[in-house]
Amino acid sequence: MTRSRPIVLLGALALIWGSSFMFIKVADREVEPSTLILGRLWLASLTLALVVPLLADVRTVAADLRRHWRPLVVIGLLNTAVPFWLLSWGETRIDSGLASIIQASVPIFNALLAFGFFHDERVTGRRLFGVAIGFVGVAVLVGAQPHAKLLGALAVVGMALCYAAGGLLTRRHLSAARPHAIALGTSLVAAVAVTAAGVAQAPADLPGWKTFASIAVLGTV
Numbered sequence: 596m597t598r599s600r601p602i603v604l605l606g607a608l609a610l611i612w613g614s615s616f617m618f619i620k621v622a623d624r625e626v627e628p629s630t631l632i633l634g635r636l637w638l639a640s641l642t643l644a645l646v647v648p649l650l651a652d653v654r655t656v657a658a659d660l661r662r663h664w665r666p667l668v669v670i671g672l673l674n675t676a677v678p679f680w681l682l683s684w685g686e687t688r689i690d691s692g693l694a695s696i697i698q699a700s701v702p703i704f705n706a707l708l709a710f711g712f713f714h715d716e717r718v719t720g721r722r723l724f725g726v727a728i729g730f731v732g733v734a735v736l737v738g739a740q741p742h743a744k745l746l747g748a749l750a751v752v753g754m755a756l757c758y759a760a761g762g763l764l765t766r767r768h769l770s771a772a773r774p775h776a777i778a779l780g781t782s783l784v785a786a787v788a789v790t791a792a793g794v795a796q797a798p799a800d801l802p803g804w805k806t807f808a809s810i811a812v813l814g815t816v
Contacts, residue, residue: 662772
């Protein structure tokens with residue numbers, strides 16, 4: 596079980612992350628993207644606030660939050676608030692399946708950004724050639740979209756770019772922080788950042804149970 600545990604965990608993560616595209620599509624039918632991520636992020640922050648004390652020493656996590664608050668703010672915006680909105684907005688225009696395929700380009704942008712700005716993470720040789728092929732594939736996929744869906748596809752590309760940059764910045768500036776502090780800190784920053792827009796664009800009528808359930812799954816699972 597010890598050897599298979601990472602595979603099981605990665606499989607579970609893939610299932611959770613992959614299903615999120617479907618739940619976003621469901622919630623997008625009744626609420627604006629900003630309101631969707633408002634509920635998602637505050638639920639995530641509340642969940643983490645309850646779970647983190649069970650998994651890590653509270654004083655250590657609090658110390659990490661104080662010590663690394665500046666990069667936590669930047670990464671909370673770049674790696675959570677902005678890409679969450681881009682994805683939710685993009686899915687108002689394209690199918691969730693296409694969004695998930697484009698999102699898979701994160702490693703491609705990761706390699707490209709590393710090649711240009713993060714020399715200790717560079718990809719060279721045949722791997723760089725593979726990245727170039729992947730980038731062309733993403734460009735073809737996005738370029739093949741009709742005009743009405745093009746902006747949605749580009750929004751998801753922007754999300755992938757944000758995730759790639761956020762991941763590299765996290766490794767560079769938050770490698771000394773506990774993962775619990777990073778998750779809690781970035782979620783709180785992102786939740787605060789989207790609150791005003793989410794409240795302003797909240798629907799006048801109460802959404803249906805499917806929307807509430809989708810946001811609950813997105814925020815907690």
